[in-house]
Amino acid sequence: MGRAPCCDKANVKKGPWSPEEDAKLKSYIEQHGTGGNWIALPQKIGLKRCGKSCRLRWLNYLRPNLKHGGFSEEEDNIICSLYISIGSRWSIIAAQLPGRTDNDIKNYWNTRLKKKLLGKQRKELQARRSSGLKQEMGRGKDNPVASSVDNNIVNVNPCWPELHVLTPIPYSNQEPRLNDHTSIRKLLIKLGGKFCADPQYQLIQPTTNSLQYPIDISHSQQLYDHQLISISPSTSVEALNVDSGSHIVQYGVDEAGLPTLEGRSNFPEGFEGIDYSNSQRLDGLEFLLSDDMGNYRTGTSNPGEAIIDSFGDVSSQIYPIPPVTLTNSEGIPPRFLQEFPSPDLRYPGLV
């Protein structure tokens, strides 16, 4: 027997909200707040809506200071970077984009950003193919080494090439989807940022004036449960320099004086420190960790130390997700890096 429904579905209106309904909901919440109970709220106002629906309408549409549409190039980059780092955890991504809702970002990613990136990628691929073809003809056809390098390595990032391609594709019947995802991932890498799935290669270059603060992104709910650490330029290094033993985001300044924000993971040997038992959190992210051939990258050739387990095996969902890894290279606009440590952008972390 299933759970009781949260509302009487027969007497609940569905579909688009009318302006009158919007006005009722908005004015009530502005005057009285939600009362901490969304389920009871529609009855109080006299709306024939499900409480969940009211909540959604308020959060995604009626709430003040919301922005709709018109995503900027910078926002695109932030979304891409965070998507690579943490996957489709839209609420966390939305938390980094003031005025944006998770629903907005999710829609934007699914309908536009993904396609936009694929379009760019295809152009680059075509260009590469045409130039590669010329080179190939120059090299001669029977050079297996040269062609295998081209096929297997995306040598555009100092981080990726060191990752080995070891694990076979776990579900080969999803090739089209995987190929699309692979394309996006590769393009994102080209666009900038050090996107590395492997903690082993998350060695952060020494930075001056660096601040470290821990960020546990292993579980979205956990994020909210831990004490929020508000990072601001005035926050002391000592206050932030706490190593949780999991994910570390490092805020610093590079040689050129530009702010940097990088992530790394202090996984213990065997990389079993984080249990991502909620597999759905990573759905859709697997392509970011796979290579051209649909294989998944592991950080070492030793199978016992494989970092990225087979994503096809849903029964063993113990694998680290790539830590938040943001740098001031082309991928992340300087504005974001400068603004990130503002009091408004509270970053949850362990203490």
Next chain:
DNA sequence: AAGCCTTACAACCGCCACTTG
């Protein structure tokens, strides 16, 4: 001009985690 197709986005659904009694 009409019909079909595509796109964008609001809204819903179902699941999971947390809270409370």
Next chain:
DNA sequence: TCAAGTGGCGGTTGTAAGGCT
């Protein structure tokens, strides 16, 4: 300790609007 209630989240669907043939 456990079950019910609730909030929150991500995935998916429905549909209006615009574009294309």
